[in-house]
Amino acid sequence: MIMETFTLKINGTTKSIEVDPTTPMLWVLRDHFNMVGTKFGCGIAQCGACTVHLGDNAVRSCQLPISAVGDQDITTIEGLSENGDHPVQKAWLEIDVPQCGYCQAGQIMTASALLKKNPNPSDEEIEGAMNGNICRCGTYTRIKKAVKMAANSELS
Amino acid sequence: MTHVKTQIGRRAFLKNTGLASGGLIIGFSWLNSCKPKAVPEKEMELALKMPKEWSEFNSYIKIGENGVVTLMAPNPEFGSNVKTSLPMILAEELDVDWKMVLIEQANFHPEKFDRQFTGGSQGIRTGWPGLRVAGATARQMLLMAAAQQWNVPVNELTTNNGTVYHKTTGQEIGYGELASLAKDITIPEEQEVPLKAVSDFKIVGVSKKNVDTKNIVTGKPLFTMDLQEEGMLVAMIALPPFGMKIKSVDDSVAKSMPGIKDVFTIQTLQDDYERNFFDTTTHTKIAVVVGNSTWEVMQAKKALRMEWEEISDSEFVMAGFRGKTTIKVPAGLESTEEHNEKMKEMSLKKGNVLRRDGNPEEAFLNADKVLERTYTAPYLAHNCMEPVNCFAHVTEKEAVLYAPTQAPELISGTLAARLGLPEENIHINLTRMGGGFGQRAYGHHLVEAAVISQEIKAPVKLVYTREDDMTYGIYRPTYTATYRAALDKDNNLIGFHVRGGGIPEHPVAANRFPAGAIDNYLAEGWALESNITIGAFRAPRSNFIAGAEQSFLDELAETMGKDPIDFRLELLDRAAKNPVGENNDYEAERYAGVLELVKEKSGWKQSEKPGIHRGVSAYFCHNSYVAQVLELSMDSEMPKMEKVTAAIDCGIVINPDFATNMAEGGIVDGIGNAMFGEMSFTNGVPDHKNFDTYRMIRFKEAPETIDVHFVENDTDPTGLGEPPFPPIFGALANALYKATGRRHYRQPFITDKPSLVG
Numbered sequence: 079m080i081m082e083t084f085t086l087k088i089n090g091t092t093k094s095i096e097v098d099p100t101t102p103m104l105w106v107l108r109d110h111f112n113m114v115g116t117k118f119g120c121g122i123a124q125c126g127a128c129t130v131h132l133g134d135n136a137v138r139s140c141q142l143p144i145s146a147v148g149d150q151d152i153t154t155i156e157g158l159s160e161n162g163d164h165p166v167q168k169a170w171l172e173i174d175v176p177q178c179g180y181c182q183a184g185q186i187m188t189a190s191a192l193l194k195k196n197p198n199p200s201d202e203e204i205e206g207a208m209n210g211n212i213c214r215c216g217t218y219t220r221i222k223k224a225v226k227m228a229a230n231s232e233l234s
Numbered sequence: 235m236t237h238v239k240t241q242i243g244r245r246a247f248l249k250n251t252g253l254a255s256g257g258l259i260i261g262f263s264w265l266n267s268c269k270p271k272a273v274p275e276k277e278m279e280l281a282l283k284m285p286k287e288w289s290e291f292n293s294y295i296k297i298g299e300n301g302v303v304t305l306m307a308p309n310p311e312f313g314s315n316v317k318t319s320l321p322m323i324l325a326e327e328l329d330v331d332w333k334m335v336l337i338e339q340a341n342f343h344p345e346k347f348d349r350q351f352t353g354g355s356q357g358i359r360t361g362w363p364g365l366r367v368a369g370a371t372a373r374q375m376l377l378m379a380a381a382q383q384w385n386v387p388v389n390e391l392t393t394n395n396g397t398v399y400h401k402t403t404g405q406e407i408g409y410g411e412l413a414s415l416a417k418d419i420t421i422p423e424e425q426e427v428p429l430k431a432v433s434d435f436k437i438v439g440v441s442k443k444n445v446d447t448k449n450i451v452t453g454k455p456l457f458t459m460d461l462q463e464e465g466m467l468v469a470m471i472a473l474p475p476f477g478m479k480i481k482s483v484d485d486s487v488a489k490s491m492p493g494i495k496d497v498f499t500i501q502t503l504q505d506d507y508e509r510n511f512f513d514t515t516t517h518t519k520i521a522v523v524v525g526n527s528t529w530e531v532m533q534a535k536k537a538l539r540m541e542w543e544e545i546s547d548s549e550f551v552m553a554g555f556r557g558k559t560t561i562k563v564p565a566g567l568e569s570t571e572e573h574n575e576k577m578k579e580m581s582l583k584k585g586n587v588l589r590r591d592g593n594p595e596e597a598f599l600n601a602d603k604v605l606e607r608t609y610t611a612p613y614l615a616h617n618c619m620e621p622v623n624c625f626a627h628v629t630e631k632e633a634v635l636y637a638p639t640q641a642p643e644l645i646s647g648t649l650a651a652r653l654g655l656p657e658e659n660i661h662i663n664l665t666r667m668g669g670g671f672g673q674r675a676y677g678h679h680l681v682e683a684a685v686i687s688q689e690i691k692a693p694v695k696l697v698y699t700r701e702d703d704m705t706y707g708i709y710r711p712t713y714t715a716t717y718r719a720a721l722d723k724d725n726n727l728i729g730f731h732v733r734g735g736g737i738p739e740h741p742v743a744a745n746r747f748p749a750g751a752i753d754n755y756l757a758e759g760w761a762l763e764s765n766i767t768i769g770a771f772r773a774p775r776s777n778f779i780a781g782a783e784q785s786f787l788d789e790l791a792e793t794m795g796k797d798p799i800d801f802r803l804e805l806l807d808r809a810a811k812n813p814v815g816e817n818n819d820y821e822a823e824r825y826a827g828v829l830e831l832v833k834e835k836s837g838w839k840q841s842e843k844p845g846i847h848r849g850v851s852a853y854f855c856h857n858s859y860v861a862q863v864l865e866l867s868m869d870s871e872m873p874k875m876e877k878v879t880a881a882i883d884c885g886i887v888i889n890p891d892f893a894t895n896m897a898e899g900g901i902v903d904g905i906g907n908a909m910f911g912e913m914s915f916t917n918g919v920p921d922h923k924n925f926d927t928y929r930m931i932r933f934k935e936a937p938e939t940i941d942v943h944f945v946e947n948d949t950d951p952t953g954l955g956e957p958p959f960p961p962i963f964g965a966l967a968n969a970l971y972k973a974t975g976r977r978h979y980r981q982p983f984i985t986d987k988p989s990l991v992g
Contacts, residue, residue, distance in 0.1 A: 098492065098529070098530075101529050102529065105527065105528050105529040108528070109462075109468075109527040109528050109529065110527070112462050113453075114453075114455045114459075114460035114462065115452070115453020115454070115455075116453070117457075117459070117619075117620070117668075118459065118528075118621065118697075119619055119620075119621070119700065120700040120924055120925050121532075121699060121700055121924075122700070122924055122925070122926060124924060124925035124926050125619070125700075125925050127619060154453065155451075155452065155453030156452070156453045158452075158453075162448060162451060162452040167451045167452065170447070170451045171443070171447055171448060171451060174443050174444055174447055174891060174892065174895065175447075176313075176444065176446075176447055176450045176451070177313035177314070177315075177895060177896070177899055178312055178313030178618075178619065178620070178666070178667060178668050178669045178670075179313065179446060179447075179450035179456065179666065179668070180457060180618075180619040180620045180668025180669060181619045181668075182450050182451060183450075183451075183453045186451060205933055205934040208933040208934075209932050209933045209934050210932075211933065212619065212925060212930050212932065213619070214617055214618060214619050214669050214671070214903065214930065215313050215619075215669065215899045215903070216898065216899035216900070216901070216902025216903040216906070216931070216936065217895070217898070217899060217902075218902055218931075218932075218933045218936035219898050219902065219936055219937065219938075219939070219940050220895065220898065221933070222933070222936075
């Protein structure tokens with residue numbers, strides 16, 4: 079297997095890594111850069127726990143080979159805001175959404191990507207965006223409230 | 235002021251005597267030695283100014299000279315809020331300002347803490363008396379120290395928010411200033427320690443934010459999966475299907491792959507090992523791949539070539555609540571189709587009589603009409619969002635583990651025996667769990683990680699893939715129950731019969747409602763052996779039988795021409811006023827109370843709104859009472875959950891907003907499992923391995939609104955992790971019937987298979 083060197087822009091910082099080019103971004107983040115906020119849930123892009131932003135898009139990092147990233151900006155939960163005060167994070171705190179908390183970074187990354195593109199989404203648009211993120215604890219009702227709260231705070 | 239008779243709180247003080255106060259670690263310092271440097275200092279600075287000196291009062295309470303208080307969260311946290319709510323009980327009786335409180339997660343220290351077990355919805359119920367006394371005793375010591383200082387009688391002193399007051403002289407002193415004096419006061423006897431009256435509570439009953447939410451929403455390392463220790467290797471395991479064992483492992487390709495250190499097999503438990511309770515494991519001989527990084531190990535695992543062979547019949551001895559039992563493991567490659575046929579056969583035979591009141595046989599002989607319905611449900615996988623994992627570093631002297639575990643006390647002895655180490659040298663650190671739901675009460679992953687670490691002589695993080703997590707076993711069993719009701723010519727209910735069974739256990743709770751409400755009652759149970767392992771799954775047995783029973787009562791009410799809520803209330807009225815039998819496992823008044831409340835809050839008396847169909851259900855389990863009304867509409871063939879109204883009696887509610895969150899979660903989880911949850915098998919191989927084919931409830935399938943109401947009372951608190959889950963299966967089935975005209979007897983309700991007709 080040929081190792082390759084990749085230079086990545088993660089949360090505004092340039093990082094280099096020599097790794098097997100098929101390695102998914104998830105494991106580059108977690109194992110090589112020790113950025114463990116992005117979670118491993120299923121490995122097949124079905125649960126959304128590993129969601130990060132590639133440019134402005136929410137993507138499942140478990141199915142994103144490092145070789146496909148190129149020069150696109152990557153944003154993870156650690157880089158969503160400086161002090162944990164992104165409107166989505168604030169709404170999550172206000173509604174006290176999480177139970178176990180494991181899926182929530184992925185939920186927040188999906189929600190924040192949605193609101194960046196569509197600051198005032200309809201219920202259907204929220205459902206469409208959030209439907210790919212599983213929460214076994216069943217906090218969906220609160221997630222919906224928090225997404226709406228964040229949307230309103232961004233508009234105001 | 236009231237007194238509670240308990241020795242637990244006092245023991246916390248006595249236990250602590252002579253122990254080195256090694257617990258002066260704050261927040262998430264378990265990660266300080268790990269690579270991802272957490273930023274607790276910054277977080278803490280923002281929140282509170284750290285004291286220079288701590289005075290340790292007991293295992294649970296430390297007070298700094300500046301009045302900052304550290305409270306220990308004794309139980310492992312899997313999302314039910316015990317890390318916040320248990321310390322709230324301490325803070326209440328200590329009478330401190332919640333803003334001055336830091337919470338620290340305790341590690342497993344049975345000599346310092348009682349019952350560090352999260353499960354059975356018992357954390358709050360069992361923690362309540364002891365934590366109250368522990369908090370109140372520390373408060374009393376502070377009062378005694380102030381009394382000495384001021385030379386006044388203790389009973390003239392009062393406290394408020396971390397300050398002691400002497401009203402007569404107008405003196406006051408903060409807990410911080412008193413702490414170093416108070417910690418050496420002779421521990422007062424329990425009768426000298428008053429507890430607060432419920433009406434004086436200021437913290438308990440007032441919503442507090444989950445103490446970890448900030449760390450969760452900012453992606454801080456909180457879970458064992460997040461741990462990255464220096465020199466740590468990653469391990470994965472490979473397992474045969476059920477009914478098979480490893481014959482040979484061809485590791486020639488895997489071993490030479492990049493980043494791979496070793497491939498080998500381990501024996502987690504010796505065949506003749508007398509197992510501890512919950513030492514459930516599907517395979518004791520497993521193949522292991524160890525390497526540098528998760529992705530590399532994942533690839534090498536796929537390159538393993540393994541041969542299986544069929545197991546023979548075997549058995550092992552396991553300790554249990556009622557002494558040792560011999561567990562039989564039959565040979566064979568089992569399939570769901572065959573299970574269903576066998577269960578159908580068994581349903582027609584008599585089971586073991588669990589309870590018999592009056593003369594049920596005669597009642598059925600004399601019946602004018604008999605309603606009989608059979609309900610079935612499949613195995614379920616837990617599917618915690620954090621796949622099973624465990625960190626272990628085993629040396630010649632000790633074993634250090636970090637694990638998502640609900641029950642460290644149940645695995646510590648087995649670890650010691652297997653590793654050949656004294657039990658006091660087994661250190662289990664309790665990290666936040668990404669879900670538990672019963673699965674993490676089984677500690678096989680701790681044994682696996684520890685044996686791998688011992689073998690490879692290095693710190694190791696064992697990681698299950700989602701496929702491993704879903705196919706390893708320890709499922710919710712598959713169940714069936716047949717209900718029969720005997721009606722006389724006037725449509726009076728004269729006999730009731732439930733016969734339930736399953737693989738490998740039956741789901742019948744014979745002494746629960748409607749036992750006690752019907753003169754002629756018969757409950758039977760039967761079970762079939764299997765080599766597919768099972769375990770606790772959110773509200774064991776109740777998670778099936780509640781839905782079956784509540785669906786049957788709905789159909790029975792309809793047959794009798796009665797309103798389903800009024801019908802239940804009539805039965806409960808009988809059970810309250812003139813109960814049948816003496817061993818009824820519920821309080822009929824409290825049961826009726828939640829039904830009355832849900833009737834009022836859901837607007838049940840008004841007729842259904844156009845296009846809205848509703849169903850009701852109520853159940854008692856794990857010491858709490860829950861009634862629910864579910865309203866749905868139909869969007870072509872798929873139901874859309876509009877609203878669930880829940881009424882809950884769990885006594886005093888410690889943290890109301892989070893209690894509401896738990897109830898909402900239980901309802902969503904229940905709807906999901908009722909509609910979609912299903913694990914099936916073909917020749918010992920699980921048919922579903924990941925979320926592409928194991929259907930979980932998703933965002934748009936959750937109810938639009940969940941309206942949760944708690945019965946207000948001063949009864950000692952009981953749990954909430956499980957009770958809101960079982961009844962919703964019935965409420966959903968009953969609402970679906972109203973929407974479609976078709977009763978649902980087989981879970982999951984939404985499936986591509988043809989539905990059985992009653």
